[in-house]
Amino acid sequence: MTLNDFRTRWTGHEPGIQDVKQQYAVLVPLVEGPEGPSLLFEVRASTLVHQPGEVCFPGGRVEPGESPKDCALRETFEELAIPPGEVELIAPLDRLVQQGKFVMHPFLGIVSPAGMAAMTPSPAEVDSTFLVPVEWLLAHPPQVYSYELKPQVAPDFPYDSIGFPRGYRWRSGETTVPVYPWPDRPIWGLTGRIVRHLMEEMA
Template sequence: MGKQAELADFRSRWTGHVPEIQDIRARYAVLVPLVERTEGLSLLYEVRSEQLGRQPGEVCFPGGKMEAGETPVDCALRETWEELAIPPQAVEVVAELDLVTHQGGFVLHPILGVVDPGAPIVPSPAEVKETFTVPVDWLLEHPPAVYTYDLLPQVGEDFPYERIGFPQGYRWRGGKVTVPVYDWPGHPIWGLTGRITRRLLEDMG
């Protein structure tokens, strides 16, 4: 017989624990960059390089996977420096925005920041095809079309329904994903980037 469980074991394991979201395999952070332009306050977006293996050519914010020991702000600023050569000291961090959880098993931390309008923007060709800005006023005046799709559970035939007391099967709960699409000419803004943009501008108009 193995070691008997004791209350002290639970106290040792869980006291001081910082709650996380279960089953999350990775964390990412992006900078949501506001920058002043002649056309007014704007959001800065990237187009991912066609050379990338994942999501080539898609519109996104600068960012990437958090490294061990990094805070979301540290990651967003580091990735912005690596991708666009905007130095961390040229970014005023305003706030950490609402987290985005993804059915793929990761959490995304959006960081709202104001970029010094005089800061250089030099895209790294290996990661960024180009950048563009969209006036905030345009985004407010042109709300996104919003689409949804269902996430349907696909349970294997070997699942032991009888053992758990549901011999006729169980009514598994599915889910829905919301996909906002902003029709910015030449570069539609959609997906997670669209969701972050939409949430950022809620109640701003």
């Protein structure tokens, strides 16, 4: 191993988030609805193994060699049949990190009337879709709940070898869960956090 090996490995490196192995991307679809600019949401199919029946944006796991932006557009087409050419991508929104397990890349985009006309939800993945006017979201801030993240350290952790007592004060954390009370379809979790961030920036 030489110093030049480090130059070769790290020159031009784009930093990611350490220890996070999985990446996901979603489209945050804006459309012109009957009540003005609106967000398009999905309800996940009840037959899905993960998070059946939950409200979400179209998206999924980033495949090897795929950019998060391309993933968001691909998943939107697979789930809703909205062609990528009918989505005007405005900007990536702030990324979310889920407790060190994965990173989520949201992309704000405007779906054209032709894209909405082409929309055909895939029954295997999508139970239904619905629109929520932006004005409603701005007028109804979410109810925000929180829960504590407590470290649970294994009994065999080597306190003696690192020179610290068993009473070492590990850091805990907290996460928030915003809930928008849209009738019959509450918007919450990561989807709620994305919506809250977008609305706070637009208020």
